[in-house]
Amino acid sequence: MSTGDHDDIRALLDDWTQALRRKDAAGIMACESATIRQFTLAPPLQQSGGDGAELQSWFDTWEGPLEFESRDTDLRLGGDIAWCSAFAWLGGNKIGQGKVGFWYRLTLAFAREDGRWRIVHTHESVPFAMEGEPLGLFDLKP
Known part of the structure; x- marks a missing residue:
């Protein structure tokens, strides 16, 4: 792992985080590969690329900036591929609902494309109650 690659990915993560907090879909997309494959919390099961309009x-649907924080980030690099996993907090003022927020699990995969690191895969999840109806558990904390 080169220190330069590590620093480049950390800078990309910072750009992505700041764009998320600003609610800047174009800024998010600038961090992503055109061929990104996403498994987000929102349906459908998979999303790919797009023009950012849906995001x-x-x-x-949020008032003001979003709150976003990550904890326990584990970044691994190998050649032109890297990944990180973390606990992520997303919150803010949801229009019509007021203040909301929750922790979830976040995994990002990166690839070097044309000399630049890009996010090529996103996976977001919450644990589910395993007894009874399978409901997502949004009240857990790291």
Whole structure:
């Protein structure tokens, strides 16, 4: 692992985080590969690429900036591929609902494309109650 690659990915993560907090779909997409494969908390099961309009529409359901924080980030690099996993906090003022927020699990995969690191895969999840109806557990904390 080169220190330069590690620093480049950390800078990419910072750009992505700041764009998320600003609710800037174009800024998010600038960090991603055009061929990104996403398993997000929102349906459908998989999303790929797009023009950012759907993401911006979701951002528009929030009042003011989003709160985002990550903890226990584990970044691994090998050649032109890297990944990180973390606990992530997302919160803010949801229009019509007020203040909301929750912790979830986040994994990002990166690849070097044309000399630049890009996010090529996103996986977001919450644990599910294993007894009774399978409901997502949004009240857990790291």
